[in-house]
Structures are given as C-alpha cells and as structure tokens.
Amino acid sequence: MFIKTMSESGVRLHFLSLILLCCVSPSIFFTLNLDNSRYVACGPHQTQALTEFMNEFDSSQCNLTDPYNGVWCDNSTSAVTKLRLKACLSGTLKPNSSLFRLHHLRYLVLRDNNFTSSSLPLELGNLNRLEILFLPNNRFVGQVPSSLNSLNLLSYLELSQNEFTGSFPLVRNLTKLSFLNLKYNHFSGTLNPNSNSLFELRHLRYLDLSYNNFSSSLPSEFGNLNRLEVLDLSSNDFFGKVPPTISNLTLLTELWLDQNRLTGSFPVVQNLTMLSFIYMNDNQFSGTIPSSLLTMPSLSILHLRRNDFTGSIESPNSSTPSRLEEMYLGHNHFEGKIIEPISNLINLKILDLSSLNTSYPIDASLFSSLKDLLLLDLSGNSISPASLGSKSGIPKNLKTLWLNDCGINKFPDILRILEKLENIDISGNVIRGKVPEWLWKLPRLNTVFLTSNSFTGFEGPVEVLVNSSIVNLFMEQNSFEGEIPILPFSINVFSASDNRFTGRIPLSICNYRDLTLLRLSYNNLTGPIPQCLSNLTSVNLRKNNLEGSIPDTFYISSSLRSLDFGHNRLTGKLPRSLQNCSSLEFLVVDHNKFKDKFPFWLKALPNLKVLILSSNELYGSISPPDQGPLGFPELHIFEISDNKFTGSLPPRYFVNWKAASLTMNEYAGLYMVYTKTTSEGLSYVILEGIDLQYKGLSIKQGRVLSSFATIDFSGNRIEGHIPESIGLLKALIALNLSNNAFTGRIPLSLSNLSKLESLDLSSNQLSGTIPNGIGSLSFLAYINVSHNQLKGEIPQGTQITGQAKSSFEGNAGLCGLPLQETCFGSNASPTQQRGEEDKKEEHVLNWKAVVIGYGPGLLLGIAIAQFIASYKPEWLAKIIGPNKRRNC
Ligand SMILES: *[C@@H]1O[C@H](CO)[C@@H](O)[C@H](O)[C@H]1NC(C)=O
Ligand SMILES: *[C@@H]1O[C@H](CO)[C@@H](O)[C@H](O)[C@H]1NC(C)=O
Ligand SMILES: *[C@@H]1O[C@H](CO)[C@@H](O)[C@H](O)[C@H]1NC(C)=O
Ligand SMILES: *[C@@H]1O[C@H](CO)[C@@H](O)[C@H](O)[C@H]1NC(C)=O
C-alpha cells in the first residue's frame, strides 16, 4: 500500500525495491570522483559522458562520501543504468548536456540540485529506457517537454517542488506509469479529458497534483483511474461537484481535495472501504454530513473544516464501532444536533468543533463518553457556563483544550480536575481579575495561552509560578501590572507584550537555561538590558524605556534569529559580537540613540533578512569601503531613514540581493521566529511583525505576498546617483529615498520593478525627465517626486494621473497631469493631445489611487506582533508550505 511521502527512499522501499533488485544487475557502486574520473566498471564512453556531465556544473558541493550519491553500471554491458545525485549540482542543464548521452539509464534521480532557470530539454526523450525519473526540488522552470511522452517504460515520475508551468504534461504513451507527482509547481489549465491524457493512465496508483494552479472541474473520467490508492488534488482551483464516479476508486486509501472551490453535497465515498483519510477542508461543500461516514471501516481522519456544511449529524446506524480517530468539523454552519452523535465516536482522539455557528451554546459535558479524547477544540463557540464548571463531565484524559474566543467571563474551573492537561488556550475571552493559583499546580501543564483577556495579575505569592511545570506562557494583551513575575526554571517561551509591567527586566532571566523566546515589548520597563540574551532564539523588547547600551555578549550565539529593541532609549554602539549570530534574520533597533557607523560588519551574517536602523544618530558613509555591492544577500527589508548617513551608492550597490528573485511562501511583514510541536504533533507558530510604514502600500494583515522587499533611506544626506542596479530588485514593493541629496537622473531601470507600490524620491536634486516606463507600473499606488529639478512631461498612465498634485510640485520643468501646467504649445504631438482627452475616463478607472490614495502608511506593527496561532493544521500548511500533516 502506498503511503503519501515526499521521500524517494520511502517510496523505493514500498514500491520499487522489486524493480531495483531485479533489473539493475549485481551492480558496482562508485562514489563519484570528480578529480580523476575513475568509473572503471563503466565503459570508457560512459565514463567520459558522465565526467563531462559533472563538469557542466559547479559540482564542488558534491559530498563525495554521501552514500546517497552514486552511479551504477551494468556488469555485462558496462553502461550506466542508474544515476543518483542529491543537493550537489549547480548550473544550467543545457540541451546538449552529456546527460542525454547516457541512453541506457533506467533510473535517474536528480534531487535538491540548483538548476536555476533551466527548463527540461526536449533531449530528455533520448533517455527512453528510463523506468524511474525522479527530479524533485531542482528549480526547473518552463514547460515539461512533449518528449516526455516517449519515455514509454516509465513507471515512476516525480517532478514535485520545481517551477514548472504550462498545462498538464503529455503522458499519453506512458502506459506503465503508476506513480505521478507534480506537487508544488505552477501547472495550470483544465483537466479536460478530451485534451488531456491523464485519464488514460489506467495503471496509476498514486496521483498528486497538489499545490498547483489547475483550474478545472473534476471530470467523471476520474472513475477510470480505478487503481488509484492516493489521490491528492489539494490547493488548486478545482471547482464544481465531485463526480459520482469517484465511487469507482475502490482501492483509494487517501483522498485529498482540500483548499479548492469544490461545491455540492458530500461525495459518495461510503463504499470506498479502504479509505483511511478524507481531507475536504477549505472548500464550499454544503448539505449534511452522511452518518454512514462515521462508521466507514478504515476511516481514521475526517477533515471537513471551513466548508458550508449545515444541518445536523445523524447518529450512525450500525453495530460496527467507528474507527474515527480525528475529526475536524470547525468553521461550518451546523444548526441542528451534532454533539450527541459525536459522543458515540468512542475512538476519537482529536476533535475539532471550533466555530460551528450553532444557535445554541455547546454543552461540553456531552463529551464525557470520549474516554480517549486527547484534544478538544471548542474555540469560537459559545459554551454553556455550567459545562465548564468543576462538576462537568468533560473527558478527563484531555491533554489539550482550546477555548479561545468563547466569550468566557470566568476562569474555567473545569481545568482544575484535568490532571493530564498539558496545553490550554483561553485567549480572546473576557476574563478579568487574577489568574487562579491552582492552575500552576496541574502536574503536566506545559503551554498556557492567556492572551487578550483583562487579567491584572496572579493570585498567590510572588513565586507562585516557580514550582509549576509550565514551559510556554503567553499572556500578551492583558493588564498585568507590577514587576515581571519570577518564572520556573523550565520556562522556554515567555511572551508578555502589551501589558503594564514596570521596573527592570529581572536578572533572574539569565537563570533560565531553556528560555528561547522572550517578548516584553510594549510595557513600561526601565533600566538596562540584561547581559545574557545571547542564548535566545528571539528577543523582543520594543517600546519600553530601556536605557544603556546593548551588552556586547553575543560571542557564541548561533541560535539568535530575531532581535527587536526598537523604540527605547538605548545608546552607544551596535554590539560587534552580533556578527557571531550566524542565524540572525531580523535585527531591529529603530528609534533609539545609537551613535555608530553603518554596520558593514553585519555583512558576515548569511541570513539577515530585516535590518531596521531608522531614527538613530548613526553617521558616516553607507558606501561599502571597496565601492562594490553592499552585500547582505538575503536582505528584504532595509530601513535606515532619519539618521546622518552620508556617501553615495556605487553603481553595483544592489547587485547580488536575493530580493532580485521571487521566492514563495513569505508573509507580508511577518517573520516566523519560532515553531513548536507538542507530543501529539500539534504545533504553533509564532510570528514577529514589522512596522511597514510606506504610503500606498496595500499590505493587509497576514496577506501572503509571493515575496517582497522594501528600502527606506529617507532623511539622510546621501548624494550621488541612484544606481541602475536598483532595477534588479524585482521583489521591491516600496522605495523611499526622499530627503537626501541624490543627483542625476531617475534610473530607467525603475520601470522594471513591476511590483512597486510606493515610490518616494521627493526632496532631492534629481534632474532630467521621469522615465516613461514608470507610467506603466500597474501597482504603483503612491509616487512622490516633488522638490527636485525634474523637467518634461509626467508619464501618463492610470496610476500616475490619479496622484496628488503635491507629488510633482517643486520641479520647475514638469508639465502634464496632475499638474496644471500643460505640455501643449511646446511640441506636443497629436497623440499626446488625444491622450489628454482620454484622461478623464482614466481618472475614473483609477481605482487604486481612489481607494488607497495616499493615506497614512499601513501600520503592521504590534497588532501582528501579537499574532500567535494555535495549531490549525491547514493554517500551518499555508504558512509553512510543505508541512502538510500526514501519518506515515
Ligand atoms: C552546448 O551549448 C552551449 C550553448 O548553449 C555551448 O556554449 C557549449 O559549448 C555546448 N557544449 C557542447 C559540449 O557542445
Ligand atoms: C469503473 O471501473 C471499472 C473497472 O473496475 C471500469 O470498467 C469502468 O469503466 C469504471 N467506470 C467509470 C464510470 O469510470
Ligand atoms: C439502520 O440499518 C438497518 C439495516 O442496516 C435499516 O433497516 C434501518 O432502516 C436503518 N435505520 C436508519 C435510521 O437508517
Ligand atoms: C566571535 O566569537 C569568537 C569566539 O567564538 C570570539 O573570539 C570573537 O571575538 C567573536 N567576535 C566578536 C566580534 O565578538
């Protein structure tokens, strides 16, 4: 039986071991040796081709001792039959590559290599003896060549995690194919059976098209694929109803339809007796949930979150006990009874009933029969207060109870008797007063979320927490007062932002060996920063009244990923030992009184993504000593505004920034600083937020941008030209160079920044004309070039014409809308005049300028900094990407 897995080795074990043992003759294994090409058992021709192939790439990363890599040759014919190279090659795979001379290959595995921007050449078709083609995660782009169709011995095809585009590949002749994985690419188009050969693959046992852009209804021909064991269509744009022919797939064990736009009532799957996982979450399925599902013989996971299911659930009519272990029904619209039937599902371990939208309060004591229940999520429901009382019949074995946003106004006494409770979330309720002392005596308590209530303190003595077993404590957005509490030695995460804590940060912080995340931002703390923060992963002390300098004690810190000391009264220099924090991604020290030169020495940090130094007293040149590129290859947010920086930007300043390329799955203004997984595989993600204050930026909280970069150099004394290399930063969405002394022309390359939403070049000494291409930047919601020495016509485009006049004022020579000075009379051409007439209409179409205008910059800061998510499997999958939960 197939189990879904990304790993080639896993699959080989389950499925291919037979093929490998029989077909590859008692082969001789060679570690690739690049220096002196010795593949003696392989024929000389083959050896040469292989060496040439390796030499086409930078293969210096090849770990020659890695037993994964290797080449196998057939003893009798001495031809290369099997080649396997992992995370080893970097360069372009060319059509004339010697790879395509290895005609005898049956087994080709190239995974995790860096074939940036290579497409798969047509010559792939030369390798027509291939039985196994395994190419995941190689950065391939473009369409899969039609020559794939000539590999008619192929039984196994894995192309996942590349950047392939185009429609479903031509596979008509691949009649032996039993495994096909296209996951995580950009395939698009429909699955129309008339133009598509998918449904002729009658031997297919495993089909994964998830995380692509297919947009299609599901043809009834899916019923042809009746050998399928795993079908994964999740995270595409599939719409319409699931065809009834799905009931033909009687061997199916896993059905993944989640994160699409599927509609209609529950598909008829009851006779698919092998089914053990059903994932239909995040669709628009409606109607009731058939009770026969609950007693399907193999079904152990039923995932139906975020649909439009209504009505009630009938009690299952069967003597066969339910095998269901995990059931997710959250975020639907149940009106009728659903609790009583669920109380019969006695094998349940995980039950998600969040946000059911029932018209009545949920009675938590009805779950008393679920003796094995480990996790109960009742968040977002109103819960009958009595059922949270200490006499309630809630299952006593619960390890995890989520009760956030339930409108609870009294600390739930029921917790007192849950001796096995490890994790409790009561955030987002309206509980006042003090946290009861007994809570800390629960023997297995691990993680507590008290966030967003109105707690003012802890009941009991000062050291009430000290003997508790608690490991993670979240208590942001309350009204806790006084000094920071003394924590137990076991503490791992302490997050207490946005309260009213006063006094100093206790030195006892330094005694907590396992502390990895400390957030005390938005309080009224005073005094110095303790010396011992270098062992942490993330520390946020933003917006307090801390004084003194940052202790220079980060010598051996390889764990620190995120540090935010912004908005304090810190002085002195940036600690040089920070350059030893090789994992640092996020360094924020804005709005302090640091006096220092630009920290070129941070260039050594390979992962730095966010550097915010704004509003300090930093000085000196920002041009690198060697006049070359700035370095900082990973930088995405770079803000140094409002300092006293001088110097100019050399031509190659922006070369080599990763922001030049677009990467997927990053969150706007949010950085994941911490993830934690509990024993049952439940985990939560902690995100750190950034204030992105650029006019015109349309970032919404948590919106996924494919990737983005922002630069703010405003309010310094930087001079010289704006380098053309700025045009390389394809991911740039906001650029603020205002209030400096830049001279020369506006670089033409700005027109290449097609994602740009906000551009401020005002108050410099720029001359020449505004490049025409800027007029066609379709996302540009804000532009300001006022107070320069620009001349000529303002480029006319929908985004520009709607801008305020003040964005162009103070330039003696500019003309055209939105300024009153027309460009007529001089040498305006007839087309330009016609353009003038069209402008009224364009003005109406200028939705973005009208809606967004040039309102205040979007403040993403603290609201998001407090954004803590308890684990919701599909949510996590969205944020982290590939981490979909599965049982294997
Ligand atoms: C392969 O083609 C490239 C051009 O794409 C060329 O530079 C190179 O010399 C060719 N290599 C061989 C071995 O023919
Ligand atoms: C269902 O599967 C059978 C083989 O078991 C096949 O002959 C038939 O065409 C399939 N029916 C549909 C509607 O796909
Ligand atoms: C329960 O099942 C039996 C036979 O399996 C059937 O006769 C009966 O009508 C069913 N009852 C309900 C309520 O579906
Ligand atoms: C970095 O750490 C090493 C010890 O591992 C230390 O010798 C060195 O001084 C540190 N560098 C800085 C700038 O603190």
Ligand SMILES: *[C@@H]1O[C@H](CO)[C@@H](O)[C@H](O)[C@H]1NC(C)=O
């Ligand atoms: C650019 O920075 C200045 C402050 O230095 C600020 O006043 C202005 O609003 C910023 N421009 C944009 C577009 O956010």
Ligand SMILES: *[C@@H]1O[C@H](CO)[C@@H](O)[C@H](O)[C@H]1NC(C)=O
């Ligand atoms: C814009 O980018 C293209 C390629 O991406 C390049 O050829 C062109 O020179 C760039 N234009 C400018 C003005 O930099």
Ligand SMILES: *[C@@H]1O[C@H](CO)[C@@H](O)[C@H](O)[C@H]1NC(C)=O
């Ligand atoms: C453009 O910048 C100037 C100077 O900084 C400022 O006075 C003006 O208000 C800005 N215009 C808009 C629309 O923000």
